[in-house]
Amino acid sequence: MLSYVRWILFAFISLILFGVICLESVNHPPSITVHAGLESAVPISGSYCWEGLISAECVTADPSLGTEPAKASYRMTVEPGEEIHINQKQANSFSVEQFAEDKTYKSMVLDSSTFKAPDQPGTYQYRMAGYWEKGSASYLFTIQVLP
Template sequence: MKKTIIAMLVFAFVAFGVFIVFGLNPPTPTVKAEGKEIAVGQGSYCWNRIIHTRCVDMIAPQDLITHYELKQVKVSPGAVINIDFLFNPKAGTLSVTQWNPDGESIVVPVNGDKITLPKEAGTYIYDLSATWSRGSSSYVFVVEVR
């Protein structure tokens, strides 16, 4: 009986810890291209926490790259980027916007959890956003196609 109570307490403690760690902020994606991990910066988000909802409005994607000191990763023209979340967003909510050096943006087609980079050389900033049952969030990263 004592072992059962201890096991239940340990389980409850671990479950609570996991909820706290993974429940306070939006999940951060792992972004990779050609086997290289690409650093990602947190953008604007609204997230339902344990007691309240927290909404944070961040600066423009181009400025976030500087703010987080994100380094551009060199990738091949037409490379495929994989976007992976520990907790998958709601179906159909992952969207990606590409910003070119001139400050112009285009919406990039998302195929599942993948996007294809341009064939033209240059530095491109990407702003991705997604929605979960607990809220929504955006993220930025930068690549150099060469």
């Protein structure tokens, strides 16, 4: 009988530890996708701070704006003025900043996680920042507006 109780206690503790380990492994921000027309991609993940069940993690990994790796990793071709949709887990706050080839900067106005591509042809990079209950994260993507 004592052996049976030990076995039940061992199984119960093992299940609890397994559950904590599984829950803690989801210690990173959500993935985000960006869509324009028929094209879609996952932006480059940048810096983030995220809380897990028993720990928190902060990672500094922002790809520099204007660097070749950032440009080559994610590029989407769009028409002038085309709508760009951001699919993201409902953030408490979400912002998008546009950086043009001429080094100008602009905060984008989001309408239901959607904004319009510039009317002028060229290459534009976007930095997104989201704030959720468990933490914050940044992302980067590039578009090429066709002539």
